[in-house]
Amino acid sequence: MHPIVPKLGARVRYLRESAGLTQAHLAEACGVAVQTISRVERGVKAPSLDVVAALASALGVPPAALFAFDGVVVDDDKGTAAVIGSLPTEAVALRRRVERAVRVLAGEE
Numbered sequence: 001m002h003p004i005v006p007k008l009g010a011r012v013r014y015l016r017e018s019a020g021l022t023q024a025h026l027a028e029a030c031g032v033a034v035q036t037i038s039r040v041e042r043g044v045k046a047p048s049l050d051v052v053a054a055l056a057s058a059l060g061v062p063p064a065a066l067f068a069f070d071g072v073v074v075d076d077d078k079g080t081a082a083v084i085g086s087l088p089t090e091a092v093a094l095r096r097r098v099e100r101a102v103r104v105l106a107g108e109e
Contacts, residue, residue: 023041
């Protein structure tokens, strides 16, 4: 298995947990089995391009954000630069608050 697969899996898990989704909810939104999400997150299965697209859509991120780890910076569709690298677990709540504040300021909420 390519070394990127476990990183991708960790990234999917991080984004899913940040979105407050269970594996079952994400699987349903993507049209795949819960076992598929589990295998992707554990880094034992590389997702197909169709599943990558479905994951990105369900998580509300551009597909490139799934591959944004190791401090990679990704520009979202609004042109806002965001560091999408792994954050420590204790920073997840802060990140959620900041993201919500940005959505409120942008008039999206």
